[in-house]
Every structure is written in structure tokens, then in C-alpha cells.
Amino acid sequence: MSSLNKAILEKGFVLSETYTVLLFIKKSNTAETYRAKGKDGNLYFLKLFYYGNLNRSAFDDQNNILETSFLKALRHENIVGYQDSGEIIIERKKYAFLILNFIAGEALADRITREPISTIYDLKGIAVDVLKGLSYLHNLEEPIIHNEITPQNIMLDMSTDIPQARLIDFGHARSFHQSSSSYNKTDLNLAYIAPECIMANAYSPQSDLFSVGAVMYHLLTGTPPWFKAVSKFQEDRSNAEDLLQKEREKPLLFPGKINEIIDFDESIIKIIKKALHPDLEFRFQSADEFMQALSGQIDVEDVDKIRVQKSEKSETEKKTLSTKPKGTGFDSIAGMSELKRLLTVDVINALKDPEKYKKYDVAFPNGILFYGPPRCGKTYFAKKFAEEVGYNYMYIKPSTLKSRYVNATQENIAKMFEEAEKNAPTIIFIDELNELLPNRDSDVHEMTKSAVNEMLAQMDRTGDKGIFIVGATNYPLMIDPAILGAGRLEKYFYIGPPDFELRKSLFEVYLKKKPLDFGIDYEKLAKMTENYVTGDIELLVNEAARFALTNNMRVTMDILEKTIKKQKPTVPLAExxxxxAMRRKFEGGDDDEKTNERTPIGFRR
Structure with missing residues (x-):
């Protein structure tokens, strides 16, 4: 070993009079890893941190190393176990150390280099083990995002009859609610991280799920997804992000040799494509949903069709983004009476009668924000809001405006507002707002900050131009705070899972055109589906109808009940x-009465 790469600890070094160094394993910019033996006779991993090389983002508010803090609190069979930690001074320099339970096996990266995966059973087994660990992390009271799921950070424990995958290396792990300024991707392998992490420095549970899909693709094909771009990283690291994003615009290819893998079937391709979808809306919503797909409990739609539909829509949008919504507005939405009342008083009356507001010198509203868990109907409600107001309607996704080219995103934003003003009065609905307008105080790309600045400039006095902006997001705390305030998105409305009455109404709506047996108890179905989101109930009905179709029978109450028992909510209770908790923090209140309120959502028959 050269002096440059020489390990700090030599073989035989005794740490804290307890752990004897046996073997140097690897070295990074921030730490060294060793195999050590404890006084108890057991083997351990010893990780030695260089304090001077650690980024500020590696520490919590109490200046403790985040990786150590996280692992101290984690206990799960698919996550490496914590044993001990502390500090040590060597040659007048202070280091931190972390002792982890030894895993008798090898890294997944070493395994697939030595011997490729030969059966779909093995591939699914590894993926499910990783997803079990992620499900545990994502459903903690304060969820943790791993942020570095790669073959190098998945260890295969060979001490049991069936190898078990375990997650290691939490050096980039972050709390879900932690500021994205603490996300530093400079030394990450870009091949496995999600596009929102690259474009907006925004991480979420779905970012981890994207990485699992990338690992599965690697196991299946022998290379990471979009390998052409990945292979150029070393040649052109400075432009690696733009290069990868451009490559990811192309279809994901699967070589013919994968058909030779034992137990191969096309469903695994659909699952991987869904996991790697660039749009969070079409990706798996949770680790549990991902596992249900792998076990065959739910069918996965071919997202290539979604890509084609989105592409065709984009071509239309290039001609015009503005349309006149057709529908009955709030009359087609059951429930949500308090939300509709507030919107009517605070917003809709002003939009319909601006002269009256001017007469009383009341400030004209510029925009609002809908936020809450995924698949609860934010997009649907925004469209119904536009119908109720009677304005022209522009539906915008971040991908509609974002570009990898310098200044192009700003130009797209300016053109959007130009068209909105030309077709005024217009409602601009921006979905997944946190992706387009992340907090500029976070570690985001300068191009992203420029896009936020352009949006702020364009949003000034939009009401005077006949433009009203509606934003929607699952992650309101990640949006730049300057967007959320007077003169911009001034009011916030939480849209959560449907309540009892609305769940009952949803079952009536979705079952209305199905061939039903007698005796459907809608109240019982509603009671059985507490905490299920709107999209879950539609999925349940479709699954029950599919089973009835396969067995050439009517949809019965028994089929529906069995379907519900098999299908857990896609948004877990902990989520x-x-x-x-996010709602209380975002709205600046903590009283119990406010905490227990829920804005229901549903659809009239």
C-alpha cells in the first residue's frame, strides 16, 4: 500500500481497549473501514471517520455524526446492526469511530462481479430484503432516506441457508424533513440516484425506490441503467449530470440475453420500468407497494404506454398549454364542504367579481397551494376548481418547463406566463411544485436557482394580469419559502385521505358500472378502508373486478372483503x-383540534 493510501490503523491496533484491528478493508474521502475483533470474541466492522474531511451536512444539530446517530436508533434484520461508537486521538488528530456487527458474506457488487444472478427468484429475494429495510426506514416516526442504495452498499449475509441482503453505509442518509441543503451528492454514483436528486437536490422515499430499481436492472442485465452515459462519467465528470439526464430521456433497453435467466417473465421488466420512471406520480409510492408488485399481489401497468401518452401530450402542449375546462366544478365533488367554503369565500368570489374587491380595496389573491399525501386527489380538485371559476386552465408539470440547457427553463417559464396573459383569465396549475421550485438555500444547481428567481419575478402581480396560480405538492417543506407568501401562493389547503362518508361514496362511484352481486354493504367497505387514499379504493375495486372477470362471476361482497384484506394502504399509517405533523409545522399550529381535522375528498355519483 502506497503512503498516500496507507491506513491510519495498523493490524493489531487496539481501540478503546476492546477492539483489535485485524484487516484493512477500504478507504474513502471521509472514512476508513476495517475488520476488527472484540474482547467478546466476535468480529465487527470498524469505521474510522476523518473529522476534517466530513462535510457540514454529515452532522446533526448537536454536532453528532448523522450516520452514527441514525444507526444507534435502528434495529432491523435487513440493516447492519450498531454495536459501539466514540472518539479517539491518534498523533494529535481526533477521529470518530463506529463499530458495527460483522456480516459474514460479501457486497452485492462483489457477488455479481464474481457470479451474475442466474434466477429471478434470487433477484426478487435481494430486492425484497432491501425493500423491507427501506419500508422500516421510511415508516419511522421521523422517516429516514438512505440516499445511496447501490450494489456496493448492499451486503449479502451468507451465514444462513438463504443469503440475506442488508443495507450498510448510511453516510448520505438524511431525515425526510431535513433541509435538502444537507444533501451532498458530489461523491455519489449517479447511475443509481433518482432524477429529482440530480435536478433539484430533492430526496424522498421514492428516490430510494428508484435506486432499488436501478440495482435490479443491474442484476438483470449486468450493467446499470442507461449505461452509455454512466460509462462516460470518468471521462467527463463535470458534465456527468447533464449527460445522464439526456440519456435518461431515451427508452430503457433490455438485452435479449435476460430471457435466459431462470423463471424470467415480462412482469419483472414492467416492475423495473415503473421503479425507474422519471415522474414520481407513476413510480411506486412506497416500499410496501413495490414488494406487493414483486410478490404478484398487484399488477403493474406498462409505463411505456404512459411515456407515449405523455409524449403525445407534450407535442400538443407545444402548440398551446391553455384549455377551457368542461365540467360541473365542485358539484362533481362530494364532501370537502369546509374546503369548498373557504375557497369560495377567500378566492373564488374574488376571481368571479374582482370589481367588488377593488371597491373595498381588498387585496386580490394571486395563488394557492394544495398539499398532502400522494394519490389523494390534489390534481383532480385543481381541475374542478378551474371549472368552478370558469377560467382557462393550464396544466403544468416540472418536465414541461425544465431543460438541461442554460437559461432554457427560464425562457419556458416566461413563455408560460405570456400565454396565460394572452388567454386571460387563466389558472396555471403547477403539479409537483417542489421539483420545479426547491428551496434555494438547499444545495441546488445554479440553473435551478435561476429558474426559481424567474418564477418569483413572473409571479409578481399576476392577479392584475388575470392570472391565478395553483400549486400542488406532496412535500411543501421543500418549496422555496419566497414562493409561499403574500403576493404569491398566499393560502395553503391540506388534502388528505377520504373520511368514512367519502370512502363509502367512492365505493359507490367505482362499483356503479361493475356487474354486482346482491348484498354489497358500502358502509362495511368504508369501515374496512380507514386510512386508504382515493387511489387505493379505485385499485381495490379494479382488483376485485379483475378477479370476478377471471372466474366468470359477479363482483361479490366476499370478493371485495378478501381484496381489502390482501391490499394494504399504499400510504402507511406512519406516513x-x-x-x-408536516401540516402542523407548515401551517404553524399545534392545537389538538386542528390536528384532528381532516379535509375529505371524494366524487359524486
Whole structure:
């Protein structure tokens, strides 16, 4: 070993009079890893941190190393176990150390280099083990995002009859609610990280799920997805992000040799494509949903069709983004009476009668924000809001405006407002707002900051131009705070899972055109589906109808009940509690009465 790469600890070094160094394993910019033996006779991993090389983002508010803090609190069979930690001074320099339980096996990266995966059973087994660990992390009271799921950070424990995958290396892990300024991707392998992490420095549970899809693709094909771009990283690291994003615009290819893998079937391709979808809306919503797909409990739609539909839509949008919505507005939405009342008093009356507001010198509203868990109907409600107001309607996704080219995103934003003003009065609905307008105080690309600045400039006095902006997001705390205030998005409305009455109404709506047996108890169905989001109930009905179709029978109450028992909510209870906590923090209140309120959503028959 050269002096440049020489390990700090030599073989035989005794740490804290307890751990004897046996073997140097690897070295990074921030730490060294060793195999050590404890006084108890057991083997351990010893990780030695260089304090001077650690980024500020590696520490929590109490200046403790985040990786150590996280692992101290984690206990799960698919996550490496914590044993001990502390500090040590060597040659007048202070280091931190972390002792982890030894895993008798090898890294997944070493395994697939030595011997490729030969069966779909093995591939699914590894993926499910990783997803179990992620499900545990994502459903903690304060969810943790791993942020570095790669073959190098998945260890295969060979001490049991069936190898078990375990997650290691939490050096980039972050709390879900932690500022994205603490996300530093400079030394990450870009091949495995999600596009929103690259474009907006925004991480979420779905970012980890994207990485699992990338690992699965690697196991299946022998290379990471979009390998052409990945292989150029070393040649052109400075432009690696733009290069990868450009490559990811192309279809994901699967070589013919994968058909030779034992137990191969096309469903695994659909699952991987869904996991790697660039749009969070079409990606798996949770690790549990991902596992249900792998076990065959739910069918996965071919997202290539979605890509084609989106592409055709984009071509239309290039001609005009503005349309006149057709529909009955709020009359087609059951429930949500308090939300509709507030919107009517605070917003809709002003939009319909601006002269009256001017007469009383009341400030004209510029925009609002809908936020809450995924698949609860934010997009649908925004469209119904536009119908109720009677304005022209522009539906915008971040991908509609974002560009990898310098200044192009700003130009797209300016053109959007030009068209909105030309066709005024216009409602601009921007979905997944946090992706387009992340907090500029976070570690985001300068091009992204420029896009936020352009948006802020364009949003000034939009009401005077006949433009009203509606934003929607699952992650309101990640949006730049300057967007959320007077003169911009001034009011915030939480849209959560449907309540009892609305769940009952949803079942009536979705079952209305199905061939039904007698005796459907809608109240019982509603009671059985507490905490299920709107999209879940539609999925349940479709699954029950599919089973009835396969067996050439009517949809019965028994089929529906069995379907519900098999299908867990895609947004776990712990995740919903996280959103309630986010709601209190976002709206600046903590009283119990406010905490227990829920804005229901549903659809009239």
C-alpha cells in the first residue's frame, strides 16, 4: 500500500481497549473501514471517520455524526446492526469511530462481479430484503432516506441457508424533513440516484425506490441503467449530470440475453420500468407497494404506454398549454364542504367579481397551494376548481418547463406566463411544485436557482394580469419559502385521505358500472378502508373486478372483503402521521383540534 493510501490503523491496533484491528478493508474521502475483533470474541466492522474531511451536512444539530446517530436508533434484520461508537486521538488528530456487527458474506457488487444472478427468484429475494429495510426506514416516526442504495452498499449475509441482503453505509442518509441543503451528492454514483436528486437536490422515499430499481436492472442485465452515459462519467465528470439526464430521456433497453435467466417473465421488466420512471406520480409510492408488485399481489401497468401518452401530450402542449375546462366544478365533488367554503369565500368570489374587491380595496389573491399525501386527489380538485371559476386552465408539470440547457427553463417559464396573459383569465396549475421550485438555500444547481428567481419575478402581480396560480405538492417543506407568501401562493389547503362518508361514496362511484352481486354493504367497505387514499379504493375495486372477470362471476361482497384484506394502504399509517405533523409545522399550529381535522375528498355519483 502506497503512503498516500496507507491506513491510519495498523493490524493489531487496539481501540478503546476492546477492539483489535485485524484487516484493512477500504478507504474513502471521509472514512476508513476495517475488520476488527472484540474482547467478546466476535468480529465487527470498524469505521474510522476523518473529522476534517466530513462535510457540514454529515452532522446533526448537536454536532453528532448523522450516520452514527441514525444507526444507534435502528434495529432491523435487513440493516447492519450498531454495536459501539466514540472518539479517539491518534498523533494529535481526533477521529470518530463506529463499530458495527460483522456480516459474514460479501457486497452485492462483489457477488455479481464474481457470479451474475442466474434466477429471478434470487433477484426478487435481494430486492425484497432491501425493500423491507427501506419500508422500516421510511415508516419511522421521523422517516429516514438512505440516499445511496447501490450494489456496493448492499451486503449479502451468507451465514444462513438463504443469503440475506442488508443495507450498510448510511453516510448520505438524511431525515425526510431535513433541509435538502444537507444533501451532498458530489461523491455519489449517479447511475443509481433518482432524477429529482440530480435536478433539484430533492430526496424522498421514492428516490430510494428508484435506486432499488436501478440495482435490479443491474442484476438483470449486468450493467446499470442507461449505461452509455454512466460509462462516460470518468471521462467527463463535470458534465456527468447533464449527460445522464439526456440519456435518461431515451427508452430503457433490455438485452435479449435476460430471457435466459431462470423463471424470467415480462412482469419483472414492467416492475423495473415503473421503479425507474422519471415522474414520481407513476413510480411506486412506497416500499410496501413495490414488494406487493414483486410478490404478484398487484399488477403493474406498462409505463411505456404512459411515456407515449405523455409524449403525445407534450407535442400538443407545444402548440398551446391553455384549455377551457368542461365540467360541473365542485358539484362533481362530494364532501370537502369546509374546503369548498373557504375557497369560495377567500378566492373564488374574488376571481368571479374582482370589481367588488377593488371597491373595498381588498387585496386580490394571486395563488394557492394544495398539499398532502400522494394519490389523494390534489390534481383532480385543481381541475374542478378551474371549472368552478370558469377560467382557462393550464396544466403544468416540472418536465414541461425544465431543460438541461442554460437559461432554457427560464425562457419556458416566461413563455408560460405570456400565454396565460394572452388567454386571460387563466389558472396555471403547477403539479409537483417542489421539483420545479426547491428551496434555494438547499444545495441546488445554479440553473435551478435561476429558474426559481424567474418564477418569483413572473409571479409578481399576476392577479392584475388575470392570472391565478395553483400549486400542488406532496412535500411543501421543500418549496422555496419566497414562493409561499403574500403576493404569491398566499393560502395553503391540506388534502388528505377520504373520511368514512367519502370512502363509502367512492365505493359507490367505482362499483356503479361493475356487474354486482346482491348484498354489497358500502358502509362495511368504508369501515374496512380507514386510512386508504382515493387511489387505493379505485385499485381495490379494479382488483376485485379483475378477479370476478377471471372466474366468470359477479363482483361479490366476499370478493371485495378478501381484496381489502390482501391490499394494504399504499400510504402507511406512519406516513400519514408524518403528513399530519408536516401540516402542523407548515401551517404553524399545534392545537389538538386542528390536528384532528381532516379535509375529505371524494366524487359524486
Amino acid at each position: 400519514l402521521k408524518k403528513y399530519e
